[in-house]
Amino acid sequence: MLTKNDIFTFLQDNGIKHDDKVTIHCSLRAIGAIEGGADGLIDAFAEYLCDGLFIVPTHTWDDVVADHPFYDVKTTVPCIGTLAKVAAFRPDGVRSLHPTHSVTVFGKNAAAYVRGEERSASPAPVGCALSRLYEENGKVLLIGVGHDKNTYLHSVDERLGIPDRLNPKTFVISIKDQDGNILQSPPFHTHFTAASDTCVSEYYGNYKEAFEYTGAVHYAQLGNALVYVCDARGMTDTVRLLWQKTDHDLCIKEETIPKEYYMA
Secondary structure: OEOHHHHHHHHHHOOOOOOOEEEEEEOHHHHOOEOOHHHHHHHHHHHHOOOOEEEEEOOOOOOOEOOEOEEEOOOOOOOOOHHHHHHOOOOOOEEOOOOOOOEEEEOOOHHHHHOOHHHOOOOOOOOOOOHHHOOOOOEEEEEOOOHHHOOHHHHHHHHHOOOOOEEEEEEOOEEEOOOOOEEEOOOEEEEOOOOOOOOHHHHHHHHHHHHHHHOOEEEEEEOOEEEEEEEHHHHHHHHHHHHHHOOOOOOOOOOOOOHHHOOO
């Protein structure tokens, strides 16, 4: 069974510091038995990151849609798995007011970190909690999942202005905050890529070899799960490099990105 001390050792061995800002996407089933279950995992990460922030995506994009444009920070259930559903309603976390891509943050400065998320007009704009991992030299841990679950890469698309990533059709979302106040989002653009048959995140795995080569990602083990240990800035800079070289969209189908795009 994975213990708190095992998680501490994993984080230390992989260069995670106590003041880092770290987000995760996690398959609890892939890890195996954890002391305390999902809560035990959150407790361990939050305790280790005592001078930083632990950021758990608690997204609601599957339910907060044009036909139901309403998000209640206290009751809207995440659509992305058990860890998110547990984190979203813990009293020691601060859940953001981003209506479709909220995060719940644990740490001393959690409230300040997510302030203003209700003003987001797209899933991952520059300045939002996930995008700011670039400025904060943050880390992304993909535990038992791959880059198709790497929501941070949506923020890279928005930061770099990758074309054909946002739906031109907008709608306004009503947001109910912790005090019961109803706020209104700006006209909101969902993820949408006309040239692809699915969300482009399904093809973010195309970046895998480039990330390995540039050192933006290395691999480790937590319990039974393979972990992608990702540097937010490194991934961003690698994607920027690739898009400077390409003459077509790199994430609308499965493809091998030419090595000359990223090898010096």
